[in-house]
Amino acid sequence: MNTTSPAHEALAAEIRTTMEGQNTGLRAPMIGLLARAEAAEQIAQKRVAELEAEIQRLRTEQIIDGADPRLARFWDKAGRIADHADFCEEYDRMAEAMNGPRRAREYNVDLTVTLTVTLSRTVEAVSEEDAEEIASDGLSRSDLEGADVSIDDWELDSASAERA
Numbered sequence: 413m414n415t416t417s418p419a420h421e422a423l424a425a426e427i428r429t430t431m432e433g434q435n436t437g438l439r440a441p442m443i444g445l446l447a448r449a450e451a452a453e454q455i456a457q458k459r460v461a462e463l464e465a466e467i468q469r470l471r472t473e474q475i476i477d478g479a480d481p482r483l484a485r486f487w488d489k490a491g492r493i494a495d496h497a498d499f500c501e502e503y504d505r506m507a508e509a510m511n512g513p514r515r516a517r518e519y520n521v522d523l524t525v526t527l528t529v530t531l532s533r534t535v536e537a538v539s540e541e542d543a544e545e546i547a548s549d550g551l552s553r554s555d556l557e558g559a560d561v562s563i564d565d566w567e568l569d570s571a572s573a574e575r576a
Contacts, residue, residue, distance in 0.1 A: 420453055478510030487512050518576035528565040531556065 424446060475482060487507065494503035500517070507514055535550075537543035 417453070420450070424450075478507065478512035483512070491515060519573045520576050521571060521573040523571050524569040526567045526569055527563055529556070529561040529563055531559050531561050 470482065478487075490503060490506075491513075494500050500515075504515065506512070531551075533547045533551075533555075535543050535546045537546050
């Protein structure tokens with residue numbers, strides 16, 4: 413394999429011709445410069461060969477995983493088509509089955525939560541039991557909505573979601 417380009421050969425010949433017969437003190441530095449240029453060119457040609465081999469491998473190697481970076485444009489375009497044609501569920505099923513990129517979607521979520529709160533009230537009664545009964549019987553939703561309450565405990569009872 414020829415490691416030098418025609419342009420490089422022409423430059424080297426011109427430098428040699430110019431330097432022949434001249435004893436100017438520039439000959440040694442020019443020969444060193446030429447040697448460094450030849451070495452740099454060989455390194456660059458080696459890298460070009462490596463990159464060409466990688467390009468050939470990527471062009472011919474079978475794609476076996478949906479997450480392969482070579483499919484990025486495919487997934488992007490397929491996602492846009494699915495959005496436009498209302499095939500979002502089909503796209504999502506296909507992407508999941510093929511290890512393709514999953515898309516984040518908006519969901520409306522309803523949560524059912526049970527709270528245990530402490531609400532302090534002042535009532536007039538003749539005993540503690542009467543006070544508890546009077547406070548409990550008179551309790552309404554409006555008492556809770558505007559009251560200064562402290563949440564003692566809470567528990568998530570259920571959650572249900574649907575896509576927005």
